[in-house]
Amino acid sequence: MRRTQLLSLARQLLDLPTAPYHEEAVARFIREFALARGLPVRADKFGNLLVRYRRGRGHRPVVFMAHMDHPGFEVIEDSEGGFAMTRFLGNVPREYFRIGARVRVIGGEGEQVARIWSLPDVDWSREKLVRLRLRKPARRGDYAMWDLPAVKCNHSFIRSRACDDLAGCLALLALLEELARNRVSAHVSVVFTRAEEVGFLGAMGAIKSRLVPPTAPLVSIETSKELPHAPMGAGPIIRVGDRATTFDARVTMFLEDVAARLAKADRRFRYQRRLMDGGACESAVLYHNGFRAGAVCIALGNYHNQAAGGRIREEYVDIGDLQQTVQFLVEVARRSNDFERVPRLLKQRLDLIFERGRRQLLSTAPAVRVHASAVGPVWAAG
Numbered sequence: 001m002r003r004t005q006l007l008s009l010a011r012q013l014l015d016l017p018t019a020p021y022h023e024e025a026v027a028r029f030i031r032e033f034a035l036a037r038g039l040p041v042r043a044d045k046f047g048n049l050l051v052r053y054r055r056g057r058g059h060r061p062v063v064f065m066a067h068m069d070h071p072g073f074e075v076i077e078d079s080e081g082g083f084a085m086t087r088f089l090g091n092v093p094r095e096y097f098r099i100g101a102r103v104r105v106i107g108g109e110g111e112q113v114a115r116i117w118s119l120p121d122v123d124w125s126r127e128k129l130v131r132l133r134l135r136k137p138a139r140r141g142d143y144a145m146w147d148l149p150a151v152k153c154n155h156s157f158i159r160s161r162a163c164d165d166l167a168g169c170l171a172l173l174a175l176l177e178e179l180a181r182n183r184v185s186a187h188v189s190v191v192f193t194r195a196e197e198v199g200f201l202g203a204m205g206a207i208k209s210r211l212v213p214p215t216a217p218l219v220s221i222e223t224s225k226e227l228p229h230a231p232m233g234a235g236p237i238i239r240v241g242d243r244a245t246t247f248d249a250r251v252t253m254f255l256e257d258v259a260a261r262l263a264k265a266d267r268r269f270r271y272q273r274r275l276m277d278g279g280a281c282e283s284a285v286l287y288h289n290g291f292r293a294g295a296v297c298i299a300l301g302n303y304h305n306q307a308a309g310g311r312i313r314e315e316y317v318d319i320g321d322l323q324q325t326v327q328f329l330v331e332v333a334r335r336s337n338d339f340e341r342v343p344r345l346l347k348q349r350l351d352l353i354f355e356r357g358r359r360q361l362l363s364t365a366p367a368v369r370v371h372a373s374a375v376g377p378v379w380a381a382g
């Protein structure tokens with residue numbers, strides 16, 4: 001997708017407020033985006049969305065997934081005397097919550113800037129309580145984000161208070177746009193989930209409500225903390241696993257095959273294949289519930305708004321990485337029928353190597369007399 005077009009979409013989507021359980025603005029945008037392109041949208045009872053693109057026949061379906069939330073605050077009781085208690089939803093260490101820091105409260109009364117007043121002395125690992133000082137009333141159920149620029153783009157980066165995972169949602173909307181505009185022959189379902197940051201609730205819900213097609217290869221798209229061996233600007237990352245687990249090897253091999261061919265055809269296209277263990281992702285949940293789940297991610301700066309020196313800043317992603325991710329996902333959709341072929345090819349190659357060397361292996365085998373006691377599985381010995 002052209003840079004100007006991608007950035008224009010980024011400015012619209014990343015401008016929207018979001019937090020776990022409060023994804024309504026993002027969900028509305030996605031729904032309108034899909035309907036404007038004639039793509040059917042379904043929601044499950046948990047509020048996860050599925051957008052479908054189908055053109056041509058005989059294509060193996062592929063599923064993509066991204067989450068619509070970002071770590072944020074939720075007001076847990078109506079404000080009183082200019083103060084409101086909030087709970088922070090998502091994983092950010094306590095030391096980043098400085099007294100006086102600005103947050104933006106979003107509620108029925110509109111938006112207002114508030115400040116962190118105090119942190120009640122409770123176990124942070126159990127409940128992240130933060131008391132805010134406000135100018136206007138806030139109500140239970142309002143939510144808040146860090147008061148950072150919603151979205152800023154320069155030559156190299158998109159900076160936003162919530163790249164994780166609105167940049168993933170952006171990549172998937174751009175994918176749908178590319179498929180629709182170029183009338184690509186493919187069969188794609190894109191699932192947008194809720195409340196990932198509080199323990200993959202949306203993804204679990206989408207499994208239980210059967211929103212996720214069960215047998216198709218599935219690729220979750222996330223931003224993931226930049227790592228020394230997985231830098232920004234070096235292209236999309238085929239994520240072989242996360243902090244919790246590795247993913248479906250067949251999906252990973254398929255993704256790598258698509259990427260390798262793309263890199264051959266387009267010398268500007270770059271990609272990486274890495275274990276991204278800086279965090280966990282929805283593929284872990286899907287994979288351990290029997291889905292054929294793999295993942296692609298984009299290296300992220302200031303993960304969960306955590307910047308150097310314990311400060312809270314915008315997250316950022318490399319624009320080239322994002323563009324190449326879209327280019328890659330279009331290819332993944334287009335080449336879905338290769339999904340079974342790639343692992344089979346590896347098996348055939350290994351068999352061929354063995355057949356070639358078999359004779360020599362046999363003829364050079366040292367003559368070993370096998371004792372009766374030595375027969376049996378090796379692990380049984382001793």
Ligand SMILES: [Zn+2]
Pocket residue numbers: 071164197304
């Ligand atoms: Zn996150």
